[in-house]
Amino acid sequence: xxxxxxxxxxxxxxxxxxxxxxxxxxxxxxxxxxxxxxxxxxxxxxxxxxxxxxxxxxxxxxxxxxxxxxxxxxxxxxxxxxxxxxxxxxxxxxxxxxxxxxxxxxxxxxxxxxxxxxxxxxxxxxxxxxxxxxxxxxxxxxxxxxxxxxxxxxxxxxxxxxxxxxxxxxxxxxxxxxxxxxxxxxxxxxxxxxxxxxxxxxxxxxxxxxxxxxxxxxxxxxxxxxxxxxxxxxxxxxxxxxxxxxxxxxxxxxxxxxxxxxxxxxxxxxxxxxxxxxxxxxxxxxxxxxxxxxxxxxxxxxxxxxxxxxxxxxxxxxxxxxxxxxxxxxxxxxxxx
Numbered sequence: 001x002x003x004x005x006x007x008x009x010x011x012x013x014x015x016x017x018x019x020x021x022x023x024x025x026x027x028x029x030x031x032x033x034x035x036x037x038x039x040x041x042x043x044x045x046x047x048x049x050x051x052x053x054x055x056x057x058x059x060x061x062x063x064x065x066x067x068x069x070x071x072x073x074x075x076x077x078x079x080x081x082x083x084x085x086x087x088x089x090x091x092x093x094x095x096x097x098x099x100x101x102x103x104x105x106x107x108x109x110x111x112x113x114x115x116x117x118x119x120x121x122x123x124x125x126x127x128x129x130x131x132x133x134x135x136x137x138x139x140x141x142x143x144x145x146x147x148x149x150x151x152x153x154x155x156x157x158x159x160x161x162x163x164x165x166x167x168x169x170x171x172x173x174x175x176x177x178x179x180x181x182x183x184x185x186x187x188x189x190x191x192x193x194x195x196x197x198x199x200x201x202x203x204x205x206x207x208x209x210x211x212x213x214x215x216x217x218x219x220x221x222x223x224x225x226x227x228x229x230x231x232x233x234x235x236x237x238x239x240x241x242x243x244x245x246x247x248x249x250x251x252x253x254x255x256x257x258x259x260x261x262x263x264x265x266x267x268x269x270x271x272x273x274x275x276x277x278x279x280x281x282x283x284x285x286x287x288x289x290x291x292x293x294x295x296x297x298x299x300x301x302x303x304x305x306x307x308x309x310x311x312x313x314x315x316x317x318x319x320x321x322x323x324x325x326x327x328x329x330x331x332x333x334x335x336x337x
Contacts, residue, residue, distance in 0.1 A: 020171045028164040046070075046148050047131075054146035056133045057089070057124075065091050073145040074113060074138070081110075083117060084149060088125055089132070113138070159331070186232055190264050191302065193233035195295035198270055202288035211274060211284075212251045216241055252278040266295060 046068065047056040054070060066089045074081040116138045124132060134146050197218065204214035219241035222234040230238070240254050252274040259271040270291055277284035 017171060021168060024164065024167045024171065028160055032160055048148070052147070054134060054148055056131060057087070059089060059130045059132070062128070062130055063091055065089065069149040071147045071149045072117065073147065075143045076109070076113065081113065085117065085121060087121060089127070090125055186262060187264055189232040190262060190267060191299065193231050194266055194270070195292065195299050197237070198288060198292045198295055202285065202292050205288065206285050211278070212247060215251045250278060266298070
């Protein structure tokens, strides 16, 4: 729970993340507003009888195209056939541009009924006037019943919440990953430079130098590279050394404070060894030799694991491509539902 609260506070305090969240929220709200205001096309009303059957259409305007989704029930010799159809009433200026297409003669009954339905729909769509009566029978006398079907195109609104949640998740994750990447980068820099630092410390103290002189000499060697070529670990050590040129604080205490700041257990162990040597005079040479060997072995293991991780890093781009492929494939079908 505390971790979630800390993550939330870090998110709301990060100006980059909040700006991105505001932008995505504004864009999503604008799209929803446009789709909501636009809504379906203005239509007339379906005329129904006491049984709820549609008997006709009263148009809103003959000068614009209107669409009505209805279900057609055909009672063919005791068998009921259901057909979902869409009636598209043409504008008055388009009615004279084409003639109704007669239904083709079909060999079997089902094909014949489909042809009759096409013929009926064509006649209805090219009808003039505001009020249109829907036929109750086919040309051969077969009874048909019309029922209203819910017609509401909100497929775009269905996708927007999912897309919004996905974008917000990506933005928050990228912000948290950036923070964790900064901490991980500092740890990696320390783990990369620590074996060399421990080895240098061991060699110099084994040669008879005291800890403060050895530490100062190591920092001077780092400065020879130039500040722009130093790692984060080397730069921070040189800053610590420069701030304590008058040796007001013992070197062991400085390293111990630096280890507590980054909380890297390998660095904490070295700081503990140096502190114990300063307080109790323990054998620092043997301990540093053991730590140096351990750190170099650990660095080799990390290098091998990093090499194996290169292949797994390709899984995220591949997964993203798969998701895009699914969205591109499924979206047209959802929009046409």
